[in-house]
Amino acid sequence: MKPCGRGDAEIGYPIILGHEGSGIVEKVGSEVKDFKPGDHVILSFYGCGNCINCLKGKPTKCLNYAANNLSGVRPDGSAHFTEDGHQVDDMFDQSSFTTTTVVRERNAVKVPKDLDLRKLGPLGCGYVTGSGTVFNTLKPEPGSTIAVTGTGAVGLAAMMAGKISGCTKVIAIDRVPERLELAKELGATDAINTNDQDMVKAIQDLTDGKGVDYIVDTTGVTKVMEDAIQALAQGGVLAAIAVTAQHIDVNTWNDLCPADRTIVGVNMGDSIPQVDIPRLIEFYKLGMFDFDKTEKFYDFDQINEANADSVSGKTIKPVLIIDKDYQPGD
Numbered sequence: 001m002k003p004c005g006r007g008d009a010e011i012g013y014p015i016i017l018g019h020e021g022s023g024i025v026e027k028v029g030s031e032v033k034d035f036k037p038g039d040h041v042i043l044s045f046y047g048c049g050n051c052i053n054c055l056k057g058k059p060t061k062c063l064n065y066a067a068n069n070l071s072g073v074r075p076d077g078s079a080h081f082t083e084d085g086h087q088v089d090d091m092f093d094q095s096s097f098t099t100t101t102v103v104r105e106r107n108a109v110k111v112p113k114d115l116d117l118r119k120l121g122p123l124g125c126g127y128v129t130g131s132g133t134v135f136n137t138l139k140p141e142p143g144s145t146i147a148v149t150g151t152g153a154v155g156l157a158a159m160m161a162g163k164i165s166g167c168t169k170v171i172a173i174d175r176v177p178e179r180l181e182l183a184k185e186l187g188a189t190d191a192i193n194t195n196d197q198d199m200v201k202a203i204q205d206l207t208d209g210k211g212v213d214y215i216v217d218t219t220g221v222t223k224v225m226e227d228a229i230q231a232l233a234q235g236g237v238l239a240a241i242a243v244t245a246q247h248i249d250v251n252t253w254n255d256l257c258p259a260d261r262t263i264v265g266v267n268m269g270d271s272i273p274q275v276d277i278p279r280l281i282e283f284y285k286l287g288m289f290d291f292d293k294t295e296k297f298y299d300f301d302q303i304n305e306a307n308a309d310s311v312s313g314k315t316i317k318p319v320l321i322i323d324k325d326y327q328p329g330d
Contacts, residue, residue, distance in 0.1 A: 012072060012089050013089070014083070014086075014088050014089070015072065015088065015089040015090070015091060015095075016081060016088060016089070016090060016091065016095035016097060016098055016101070017091050017095065017097050018091060018094065018095055018096035018097030018098070018320075019043070019091055019092040019094045019096055019124070019125055020042075020043070020096065020121040020122045020123075020124050020125045020126065021042070021043040021094055021096025021101070021121050021124070022040070022041065022042040022043070022096075022111075022117045022118070022120045022121035022124075023040075023041065023043075023096075023101075023117065023323075024038065024039070024040055024041075024117070025037050025038060025039040025040075025041060025108075026100065032105050033105075034105060034110070035105065035108060035110065039110050040110065040111050040112070040113050040115075040117055041108040041109060041110055041111065042108070042109050042111055042117075042120050042121050042123055042124045042277065043094045043096060043103060043107050043108060043109075043121070043124050044107060044108075044109060044124035044125065044128065044268075044271075044273035044277065045059070045060070045065070045068075045069050045092065045093065045107070045124075045125075045268055045273070046062075046068045046069055046093045046104055046106050046107050047059025047060070047062040047065070047068070047106060048062050048063075048064045048068060048075075049106060051063040051064060057272060058270070059106075059271075059272060059273075060267045060268045060269070060270055060271060061267070065267075068093055069092050069093050070092070072089030072090055072091070073087070073089065073090070080093075080095065080102060081095070081102070092125075093107055094107060096121070097300075097320070097322070098322070099322055099323070109124070109273050109274050109277045109278070111277075111278075111281060112281070113329070114328075114329055115281070115328070116328040117326065117328070118297060118319060118321060118326065118328075119291075119292045119295060119319070120281075121319065122153060122291065122295070122317055122319065123277050123280055123281070123291070124273065124277065125268070126152075126153040126154045126157065126317065127153060127154075127157040127280060127291050128157075128268065128269050128271045128273060128276050128277055128280065129154050129157070129241060129266075129268050129269040129271070130153070130154035130155060130156065130157030130158035130159075130161065130216070130218065130241075130269065131157040131158060131160065131161035131269060131276070131280060131289070132161075132266075132268065132269020132270055132271035132276055133158055133161075133216055133239050133241055133266045133269045133270070134146070134158050134161035134162050134165060134214075134216065135161050135164075135165070135269070135276070135279075136269060136270035136271060136276070137239055137264060137266045137269070137270045138214045138216070138237055138239055139165075140162060140165045140166070140167050140213065140214050141166070142165065142166030142167075142168075143166065143167075143168050144166075144167050144168070144213040144214065145167060145168065145169035145170075145171070145207055145212040145213045145214070145233070146158075146159075146162040146165075146167045146169065146170055146171070146212060146213065146214040146215070146216070147169075147170075147171035147172075147173055147192075147203060147212045147214070147215045147216075147228075147231065148162070148170075148171070148172055148173065148215070148216045148218065149173045149174075149199075149215065149216070149217045149218060149219050149224050149225075149228055150173070150174060150217065150218035150219040150224075150242070151172050151173070151174040151176070151179040151180060151182070151183045151316075152179075152218060152316055152317075153291075153294050153316055153317040154218045154241065155172075155174075155216065155218040156172075156182070156183060156186055156291075156294055156316070157289075157291065158216040158218070159172055159183060159186065159187065159188055160186055160187055160283075160288070160289050160290070160291075161289075162214075163186075163187035163188075163288075164283060164288055164289070167214075168189070169189055169190065169206060169207065169212065170187060170188050170189045170190075171188065171189065171190045171191070171192060171203060171206060171212065172184070172188035172190070172191045172192070173191075173192045173194060173199060173224075174191075174192075174193065174194070175193055175194045175195045176313045177193060178313075179313065179316065180192075180193060182293065182294070182316070185293070186290060186293065190206050194224075199224070199227045199228075199231060200227050200230050200231045203231040204231070207233070210233045210234075211231050211232050211233035211234075211236060212231060212232060212233055212236060213232075213233050213235070213236050213237070214236065214237050214238075214239070215228045215231065215232060215236070215237075215238045215239070216239045216241065217238060217239065217240050217241065217242060218241060218242050219242055219244075220240075220242030220243065220244025220246055221244075221246060222246045222247065222248055222249075225238070225240060225246075225248045226248050226249065226250075229248075229250065229255050229256070229261060229263070230255070232259065232261045233259075234259050234260060234261075235259070235260045235261070236259070236261050236262075237261070237262045237263075237264060238261070238262070238263045238264070239264050239265075239266050240263060240264070240265055240266075241265070241266045241269075250263070291317075294316040294317045295316070295317045295318075295319050296309070296315045296316075296317070296318055296319065297319050297321050298318055298319065298320055298321065299320075299321055299324065300320050300321060300322050302320075303320060306318035306320060
């Protein structure tokens with residue numbers, strides 16, 4: 001099985017799916033030092049902590065990233081879970097579609113108990129990916145310009161990060177009017193609907209013909225990515241962060257070199273979850289990162305409805321509730 005039918009990560013059946021989980025610690029192993037029963041946590045990816053890139057503070061570039069997060073098993077090949085003596089694969093080293101799961105210490109990020117755990121899980125992947133791409137990779141200067149193609153959860157997180165960073169133009173690009181309205185509510189200075197506007201021309205019109213300094217593409221669509229390159233200003237940077245099987249046709253000289261443009265791939269927003277997620281929570285508490293406006297809660301038995309609403313664009317970030325008895329502040 002390939003997740004969403006895209007990408008190269010191979011996992012098998014049976015499997016416990018689910019990521020972007022949040023919950024309350026029930027038990028810890030004897031060597032765990034930073035967590036105790038009762039702690040509230042959200043789950044993110046696992047960096048080994050020992051390879052050269054982890055030691056440099058770049059866990060998204062962990063040399064063992066695929067083995068730890070995308071293989072469905074532990075790096076040594078053993079199973080996280082078994083049933084009747086048979087292996088059950090895990091997802092993203094988390095498997096959060098359960099009442100109880102088993103994770104490693106570096107998967108977890110402690111969060112304040114007074115916040116609603118139901119809202120916080122997506123900070124562990126989508127929101128930290130979009131915002132981290134801006135904060136950690138692009139690092140836009142105050143007064144610069146940024147556009148985001150695709151206003152799902154990842155794109156809106158990138159857009160809010162652009163606003164926080166002081167970008168004077170924050171351009172949201174999509175073809176769903178309701179999503180563009182939410183983007184403007186969350187801080188976009190301008191919105192482009194590609195159903196009736198040419199993206200490149202619209203960006204040039206908004207920037208006096210210069211193009212934008214930064215673009216974050218969350219669509220993975222060939223034409224959108226190729227148009228994004230053409231919409232970059234001199235010295236502009238495109239961050240391509242979508243999971244996609246599509247390809248782009250780029251002439252390095254005509255498209256990149258004379259204009260000194262750059263294309264970068266970014267994994268998980270170049271983030272350190274234990275650093276970046278608490279920062280996002282502080283922005284949220286200050287009213288600067290209103291990620292919860294993208295969310296809608298569904299009971300777990302509504303999973304098919306949640307998936308359909310996500311695919312159709314009706315809901316940006318469906319959140320499945322497994323513990324119906326949980327109350328914020330518990």
